[in-house]
Amino acid sequence: MLLHELVTTSGRVAATSGRLAKIELLAALLQRAAADEIETAIAALSGSLRQGRIGVGYAALRAARTERAADDPSLTLAAVDAALEQVARTRGLGSAAVKDRLLRELFAQGTEEEQEFLFRLLIGELRQGALQGLMVEAVARATGLDPDGVRRAAMLAGDLGVVARAALTDGAAGLARFQLELFRPLQPMLAQPADDVADALAQLGEAAFEYKLDGARIQVHRSGDEVRVFSRQLNDVTPAVPEVVDAARRL
Structure with missing residues (x-):
């Protein structure tokens, strides 16, 4: 798939106000993507x-952004993903210059x-x-599957x-392959938007309110003495929080 196709869909989604119309545009693109392009497309569209x-x-x-642009689209989604993979993996002495060259190219x-x-x-x-909630609906539409099933699998897979x-x-x-698995972080439960307080209460019915405290949202996985701590972004932050690891081991 050409990057141009994804860019065009992105532009049409941005220009479309209706939720269902956005979902249809995204689902149509996903149906055209090759298997090895799907993960890249989902990420970019999100x-x-x-x-x-x-x-x-x-x-x-x-x-790194060059002043001169190509006249006609020829850049593929796979080529973009491969280039960004190289950039992400480049580390150490002289890495800034290498990253700059890769991005310029x-x-x-x-x-x-x-x-x-x-x-x-x-x-x-x-x-x-095209936030992730919309992408979940687009995946469901593209496959004919239940959105709740897609949402649950995404939560389990992270x-x-x-x-x-x-x-x-x-x-x-x-x-069905996605099940609860120790040391594979779950996608955190996030709040859903409402128009105002009255709308939120109408959706929830009875509600309780608590003070919002500053802090980090983490999840802790433990099997015996092995403990791993994951951040809200699902990154493994175990080495950064030894006190949390010690506390988990004492439970």
């Missing part, structure tokens, strides 16, 4: 990278529209109205891209 952080700041990205292959999309994606400013690939290639049997 406004994130499959690789997570790639260790490049705003100034470096701005410098990537941007040079893109049209002006593709360059803008990549730049906004890489700085986390891709505002297109990665909607992996779930989408399983659903699009193996259907319900693919979703």
